[in-house]
Amino acid sequence: MQYAVSISTDRDGFLRRSCASCGRDFKTQISESELQWALAFQVQRMGLDIGSDVLSTTNEGPRVLRCPYCAFPGKDQDMHTDETVNYLKRVILREVVMPQLNDFFSGLENIFGRGGSRGQVSIRFEHTPGVKALRPIHGPEPPDMDIVEFICCGKKAKVAGGWTDVQVCVFCGAEVIVL
Amino acid sequence: MDKEEITESLREFKRYRDDLLHEDTSTFDHHYERLLEFCKKDKLLQSVLSPLEQRHIPDVDAWWKAATNRPSRTSLPSDPDEELLFLYRLLQSAEDRPNDVCALGIAHGHNKQKEWLEFFRTLIIRPFAEQLSNRLAQAANLATPEARAAQAVPYARIPSPKEIRIFLSHKSVDKPLVYRYYHALKTVGFDPWIDERNMPAGANLEREVLRGFEESCAAVFFITESFKDEKYLAAEVDYAIIQKRKKEKKFAIITLRYANAAAVPGLLTPYIYKDISNDLEGFDALVTALPIELGTCRWKAAAV
Numbered sequence: 347m348q349y350a351v352s353i354s355t356d357r358d359g360f361l362r363r364s365c366a367s368c369g370r371d372f373k374t375q376i377s378e379s380e381l382q383w384a385l386a387f388q389v390q391r392m393g394l395d396i397g398s399d400v401l402s403t404t405n406e407g408p409r410v411l412r413c414p415y416c417a418f419p420g421k422d423q424d425m426h427t428d429e430t431v432n433y434l435k436r437v438i439l440r441e442v443v444m445p446q447l448n449d450f451f452s453g454l455e456n457i458f459g460r461g462g463s464r465g466q467v468s469i470r471f472e473h474t475p476g477v478k479a480l481r482p483i484h485g486p487e488p489p490d491m492d493i494v495e496f497i498c499c500g501k502k503a504k505v506a507g508g509w510t511d512v513q514v515c516v517f518c519g520a521e522v523i524v525l
Numbered sequence: 526m527d528k529e530e531i532t533e534s535l536r537e538f539k540r541y542r543d544d545l546l547h548e549d550t551s552t553f554d555h556h557y558e559r560l561l562e563f564c565k566k567d568k569l570l571q572s573v574l575s576p577l578e579q580r581h582i583p584d585v586d587a588w589w590k591a592a593t594n595r596p597s598r599t600s601l602p603s604d605p606d607e608e609l610l611f612l613y614r615l616l617q618s619a620e621d622r623p624n625d626v627c628a629l630g631i632a633h634g635h636n637k638q639k640e641w642l643e644f645f646r647t648l649i650i651r652p653f654a655e656q657l658s659n660r661l662a663q664a665a666n667l668a669t670p671e672a673r674a675a676q677a678v679p680y681a682r683i684p685s686p687k688e689i690r691i692f693l694s695h696k697s698v699d700k701p702l703v704y705r706y707y708h709a710l711k712t713v714g715f716d717p718w719i720d721e722r723n724m725p726a727g728a729n730l731e732r733e734v735l736r737g738f739e740e741s742c743a744a745v746f747f748i749t750e751s752f753k754d755e756k757y758l759a760a761e762v763d764y765a766i767i768q769k770r771k772k773e774k775k776f777a778i779i780t781l782r783y784a785n786a787a788a789v790p791g792l793l794t795p796y797i798y799k800d801i802s803n804d805l806e807g808f809d810a811l812v813t814a815l816p817i818e819l820g821t822c823r824w825k826a827a828a829v
Contacts, residue, residue, distance in 0.1 A: 483658055485539075486539075486661050493674040493675070495676050496677045507528065
């Protein structure tokens with residue numbers, strides 16, 4: 347099964363995040379494997395046993411990100427904005443869940459739709475697949491916030507303009523000071 | 526528009542857009558009206574749509590007529606600007622044409638109200654939303670200055686002010702040469718140590734030199750024709766080696782040997798050693814070998 351997921355980053359290549367603890371927004375750069383993890387996690391969260399292929403295509407595990415405002419450490423997939431989570435859910439609903447439901451109901455129709463034979467109590471089942479849900483759109487992402495380069499691991503994040511009280515590295519957790 | 530206004534405008538747009546695209550059809554009218562209203566009044570959206578309105582006059586009546594007849598024709602202009610405006614006008618005109626929206630759906634085999642609306646969303650609203658989203662991203666980028674960058678440095682990599690000096694060891698006769706290094710280092714932001722400058726009058730020479738070494742992260746030896754490994758210079762070589770043993774990677778012994786100079790003292794040969802032909806080469810070798818580095822680029826106070 348293949349489908350396209352296109353996450354919108356800002357002009358500088360940063361994806362908006364939201365701290366799972368304090369709720370404030372920051373941004374990080376995101377790789378394809380991280381996007382796969384985020385998607386696989388949403389697939390699993392939606393209660394489907396179809397995430398194994400997605401998970402096995404990457405060797406990297408989900409990383410831990412630390413909030414630049416409150417230093418809360420959270421798993422990568424827990425630090426997405428509602429907008430991104432809703433987008434991923436809509437993609438999964440459209441590309442995975444709805445086709446499976448349609449297959450399932452078509453199967454029921456084949457089983458029950460013929461009606462019963464003599465001497466049996468039967469039900470009839472008819473299923474009309476609905477119009478396919480619209481392909482969701484992610485973004486556009488405004489080029490807001492200021493870049494902070496963490497020289498401990500050479501990675502960059504974006505934090506709210508004027509916020510200089512970053513105390514730990516978003517990526518490795520080292521204690522830092524913004525100069 | 527400032528950064529915050531643009532961010533807020535995009536946030537609102539995305540909310541209205543996604544509500545209209547994905548919410549239940551029972552609330553379609555409400556979300557439809559809200560998005561159209563937002564398109565009319567928002568400054569960022571108007572900065573995208575207004576210039577198009579001045580350039581093109583779409584004939585939506587003809588389109589509706591062709592689209593609701595059988596066979597239905599729903600082609601749109603090929604020019605991207607014209608197409609976006611056309612979609613916008615179709616969206617606006619649909620408010621007064623509920624029967625045409627219905628007829629459009631029926632012309633394409635959709636006989637229930639929910640299906641007409643889904644078809645209208647697919648044919649008009651989603652392409653409009655996608656194209657407008659792309660235009661808004663461009664408009665937001667153009668209107669927003671480049672992001673500023675700061676550096677976050679781990680505490681472990683921030684030295685104390687008492688360990689970042691650069692001890693310049695030399696023969697008195699080489700002072701003019703060493704002062705060129707002293708000034709260059711100072712100009713770029715390092716903290717060089719030279720006896721004449723850093724020793725208070727009347728200070729004990731041995732003690733001050735030793736303190737100079739203790740507060741340094743590097744000792745630089747200038748090997749010129751006049752260098753001799755004796756007296757004070759010999760003592761400074763010894764001090765440097767003691768500091769190196771004590772501070773390990775956080776202390777560098779850097780030896781710069783000019784052309785036709787004396788031999789490098791045996792005690793210094795295991796450390797960084799560079800034959801140089803001019804000051805610039807020497808400065809490059811020195812800065813490269815230092816265990817400290819300078820921070821991010823910034824405007825000078827006078828420039829801002």
